[in-house]
């Protein structure tokens with residue numbers, strides 16, 4: 250049998266179905282439900298509903314609610330990060346993060362952040378579905394633990410972005426994880442922001458770790474998605490920075506080109522019709538493959 254075993258294996262490989270794609274339609278559905286809550290700026294009733302939505306989605310998982318008080322230009326504001334933990338066999342953690350709130354300074358317009366916050370909440374929820382199913386099969390993931398982080402207060406309270414008025418949730422979380430030693434366990438911090446855009450073009454963010462950019466490029470190429478990734482380079486102030494500053498390998502996966510002349514960004518035009526299940530499928534495929542490649546390192 251040894252002589253023909255190779256032939257059989259080859260036939261089996263040829264007959265094997267293509268790797269199933271990530272369920273971007275489900276991610277889009279979650280995003281739609283979340284965005285239907287409406288504006289969710291800090292202190293609003295929409296924000297409380299968004300919190301309840303996340304709490305309900307992960308009620309059967311290892312969910313931690315990380316509450317804190319942010320010192321902001323409008324005074325003390327209660328904020329809340331959500332952390333969902335899926336344990337793995339390898340010692341170490343891969344964090345996937347997104348912010349979930351909308352901008353306080355846009356509270357007078359109907360800004361629902363379908364792409365900005367909404368799309369990546371949907372993406373991480375659908376990734377959570379897949380991790381939950383993997384856990385159910387094997388009790389722990391084969392690779393590193395994966396933690397989903399839904400952070401609060403990424404956006405500035407006032408319209409002018411400053412170092413002290415922005416990134417409230419991740420600044421709080423990075424400091425807390427520095428104090429309790431968690432930071433040393435994080436192998437990669439992967440941030441998703443505004444990547445539901447139908448016209449997907451993901452920036453090569455300058456302060457992101459080179460090796461993570463390389464692995465994600467490799468992951469994208471595996472699916473023929475290379476042209477959606479890292480064709481242009483730029484520096485972005487985003488939720489990865491509190492982790493970059495503490496030497497955690499991090500990447501900001503962001504599409505900063507949203508609508509003609511970026512006209513949908515931070516406007517009432519950031520609505521569900523501008524994002525697509527196709528883009529979320531691309532994101533999900535590449536995120537999950539990137540996790541697999543990090544596990545193999």
Ligand SMILES: [Zn+2]
Nearest residue numbers: 352365404515
């Ligand atoms: Zn924004």
